[in-house]
Amino acid sequence: MDHHHPMLFDEVAKAAIPIIDTFKSQELANTVNAFAKMDHQHPMLFDEVANAAIPIIDAFNSQGLANTVNAFAKMDHHHPMLFDEVAKAAISIIDTFKSQELANLVSAIARTRQDSESCRAVYSTIADTVKANHHCLNEASDMDVSAIAYAFLKGGHVDDELLELIGIEVSCRGAELSLGTRQWGHLVKAFKNYKSPAADKVFDLLFCSFLEQVDKSDERLLESIADVYNAILAGEHFNDVPSDFLTKLTELAMEYSSQARMEDVRDILIGATRVEMRGDPLQRDLYTTYRPLFERYRKDMSPRVRDSINETFEYLGLR
Numbered sequence: 434m435d436h437h438h439p440m441l442f443d444e445v446a447k448a449a450i451p452i453i454d455t456f457k458s459q460e461l462a463n464t465v466n467a468f469a470k471m472d473h474q475h476p477m478l479f480d481e482v483a484n485a486a487i488p489i490i491d492a493f494n495s496q497g498l499a500n501t502v503n504a505f506a507k508m509d510h511h512h513p514m515l516f517d518e519v520a521k522a523a524i525s526i527i528d529t530f531k532s533q534e535l536a537n538l539v540s541a542i543a544r545t546r547q548d549s550e551s552c553r554a555v556y557s558t559i560a561d562t563v564k565a566n567h568h569c570l571n572e573a574s575d576m577d578v579s580a581i582a583y584a585f586l587k588g589g590h591v592d593d594e595l596l597e598l599i600g601i602e603v604s605c606r607g608a609e610l611s612l613g614t615r616q617w618g619h620l621v622k623a624f625k626n627y628k629s630p631a632a633d634k635v636f637d638l639l640f641c642s643f644l645e646q647v648d649k650s651d652e653r654l655l656e657s658i659a660d661v662y663n664a665i666l667a668g669e670h671f672n673d674v675p676s677d678f679l680t681k682l683t684e685l686a687m688e689y690s691s692q693a694r695m696e697d698v699r700d701i702l703i704g705a706t707r708v709e710m711r712g713d714p715l716q717r718d719l720y721t722t723y724r725p726l727f728e729r730y731r732k733d734m735s736p737r738v739r740d741s742i743n744e745t746f747e748y749l750g751l752r
Contacts, residue, residue: 437471437472437473439473442468442471442473442475443475446468446475446477446478449464449478449481450477450478450481453481453482453484453485454485456482456485457489457492458486458489458490458492458493458494458497459494459497461482461485461486461497461501462493462496462497462498462500462501462504463500464478464482465478465479465482465500465501465504465505465508466500466501466503466504468504468508469503469504469505469507469508472507472508474508476510479504479505479508479510479512480512482501483505483512483514483515486501486515486518487514487515487518490518490519490521490522491522493519493522494526494529495523495526495529495530495531495534496531496534498519498522498523498534498538499523499530499533499534499535499537499538499541500537501515501519502515502516502519502537502538502541502542502545503537503538503540503541505541505545506540506541506542506544506545509545511545513547513549516541516542516545516547516549516552517547517549517551517552518551519538520542520547520549520551520552520554520555521551523538523555523558524551524554524555524558527558527559527562528562530562531572532569532570532572532573532574532577533573533574533577535559535562535563535569535573535577535581536573536576536577536580536581536584537580538555538559539555539556539559539580539581539584539585539588540580540581540583540584542555542556542584542588543583543584543585543587543588544584544587546588553590556585556588556590556592557590559581560585560590560592560594560595563581563595563598564594564595564598567598570598570599570602571602573602575606575610575611575612575616576612576616578599578602578603578620579612579616579617579619579620579623580616580619581599582595582596582599582619582620582623582624583619583620583622583623585623586622586623591623591626591627593627596623596624596627596632597627597629597631597632599623600624600627600629600631600632600634600635601631603620603631603634603635603638604631604634604635604638607638608638608641610638610642612642612646613646613648613657614643614646614647614648614651614654614657614658614661615653615656615657615660617639617642617643617646617657617661618656618657618658618659618660618661618664619660620635620639621635621636621639621660621661621664621665622660622661622663622664624636624664624668624670625663625664625667625668625669625670626668626669627669628669628670632669632670633670633673636665636670636673636674637673639661639665640673640674640675640678643661643678643682644678644681644682647685652692653692654685654689654692655686655689655690655692655693655694655697656692656694656696656697658682658685658686658689658697658701659686659693659696659697659700659701660700661682662682662683662686662700662701662704662705663700663701663703663704665679665682665704666704666705666707666710667700667703667704667707671707671709679715680715683705683715683718683719686701686719687718687719687722687723690722690723690726693723693726695730695733695734698723698726698727698729698730699730699734699738699742701719701723702719702720702723702727702742702745703738703741703742705719705720705745706741706742706744706745711748716745716749717749717751720745720746720749720751721751724746724751727742727746
């Protein structure tokens with residue numbers, strides 16, 4: 434039952450904090466997991482859970498470790514010492530992690546941009562584990578496969594051999610693959626600069642499936658569109674894009690421009706700077722639609738990106 438009762442959660446936190454040192458590892462993990470599931474903020478409780486968890490971190494099993502950092506990441510609650518200790522403990526028992534736990538662990542580290550030596554070692558340890566035991570991917574859900582690929586990209590630890598294995602796994606699933614628009618965006622963004630027959634198959638599946646998954650009631654739909662748009666236009670797969678797919682995706686980007694965050698404006702416009710698009714009316718229409726948004730967010734973009742987008746505006750005579 435996903436029934437959120439804020440007053441109850443606050444009272445539970447108030448009662449738990451004084452006795453938090455009596456909690457066992459699973460109880461600590463379950464507590465923060467419940468708060469995260471209901472998106473109920475309570476920074477003091479999370480700090481106390483972290484302080485209680487660190488001395489007994491070796492008592493946590495794989496699920497407890499993954500769920501704990503996953504809860505902290507979901508609530509955007511940073512506690513570097515906890516993540517560092519979880520990373521050390523996880524590496525020592527990595528062979529006991531199920532695929533979902535691996536996905537949750539590496540996603541949490543990437544999402545919170547943890548950069549300690551132990552956290553960095555988690556990436557290589559997981560990559561080595563997957564390479565040595567392909568069943569880790571065979572048994573992973575479609576969502577977890579996408580999450581692992583994206584976590585390595587987001588964490589700055591791209592591993593071509595791992596990407597190839599993920600691409601092969603996705604290719605094998607073929608039409609059986611079931612991803613939402615956000616997971617598709619994350620998956621192809623991870624493959625943006627990687628070119629191989631397996632990677633090409635990932636994009637072929639995207640072209641066949643993505644538009645069918647579009648949920649126009651999704652308030653974050655443009656975020657997924659921006660991820661896909663940037664992946665197909667700013668990477669190694671532009672020449673593989675069917676023209677009708679690009680047309681429909683561009684039309685969606687314009688239709689849902691009201692949802693745009695700075696990152697979406699940046700990713701869409703930088704993708705559409707491709708020389709190959711010059712002369713295409715779609716490029717002019719897109720840049721015309723996004724011009725006010727670019728003016729709003731340009732100060733938050735890097736000079737290199739800003740100049741590249743500006744150059745295209747000037748070429749189109751829109752400055």
